[in-house]
Amino acid sequence: MPLPRPAPGTLKWWVVGTIGVGLGVALAIWFGLSATVGLPTWQTMGYKVVDSESVWIDFEVYSPDGRDVVCTVHALSRDFAVVGSTDVPIELSGADTARETVTLRTTSRAVTGEVKTCVLAP
Numbered sequence: 001m002p003l004p005r006p007a008p009g010t011l012k013w014w015v016v017g018t019i020g021v022g023l024g025v026a027l028a029i030w031f032g033l034s035a036t037v038g039l040p041t042w043q044t045m046g047y048k049v050v051d052s053e054s055v056w057i058d059f060e061v062y063s064p065d066g067r068d069v070v071c072t073v074h075a076l077s078r079d080f081a082v083v084g085s086t087d088v089p090i091e092l093s094g095a096d097t098a099r100e101t102v103t104l105r106t107t108s109r110a111v112t113g114e115v116k117t118c119v120l121a122p
Contacts, residue, residue, distance in 0.1 A: 037064075038064055038065065039064075039119075039120070040061055040062060040063040040064075040069045040118045040119070040120065041061075041062045041118075042059055042060065042061045042062070042071060042115045042118045043059065043060050043115075044057065044058070044059045044113075044114050044115050045058045045059055045060055045099070046058045047112055047113035047114070049109070049110055049111065049112075049113075050103070052106075052108065052109040053105060053106055054084075054103055054104060054105050054106060055075045055084065055103075055104050055106060055110045055112075055113040056101065056102070056103050056104075056113070057073055057075075057101070057102050057103075057104060057113035057114070057115070058099070058100075058101045059071070059073075059099070059100055059101075059102075059115045060097060060098070060099045060100075061090055061092075061097070061098050061099075061100065061118055062096060062097050063092050063096055063097075063120070064096060065096075066092050066093075066094045066095060066096050067092065067120050067121065068089065068090060068091050068092055068120070068121040069089075069090050069092070069118045069119065069120055069121055070087050070088065070089050070090070070118070070119055070120075070121050071087070071088045071090060071100075071115050071116075071117070071118040072085065072086070072087050072088075072115070072116045072117050072118075073085065073086055073087075073088055073102050073104055073113065073114070073115055073116065074113070074114055074115075074116045075104050075106045075110035075112070075113045076110060076111065076112050076113070076114065077108060077109065077110055077111060078111050083106045083107050083108050083109075083110050084104045084105055084106035084107065084110060085104075085116075086102070086104055088100060088102055089121060090118075
């Protein structure tokens with residue numbers, strides 16, 4: 001079964017629309033990649049609530065070019081309020097991955113701990 005042909009005089013607009021959509025998709029991909037390439041990534045490997053005043057957080061950091069990073073670690077209460085926070089400087093010394101364990105003091109009992117963000121060290 002052959003494909004239907006566009007109405008006479010509308011082929012030009014179908015071509016313009018197809019090219020426009022293609023350029024828009026390419027631009028969105030380019031913006032997405034340029035915003036994330038070369039930045040550190042992290043993953044929380046585990047946490048343990050030690051007692052009502054501390055939580056233990058284990059995480060892994062990846063920096064593509066081996067530069068040192070600073071990670072912000074949070075402890076959260078049951079209602080997702082931050083009950084403890086600290087910045088952890090991580091020296092990668094040329095390696096691209098590091099695993100860190102932090103014991104974070106809290107103001108009240110936490111139910112979880114997480115790495116909020118990691119940025120390249122100044």
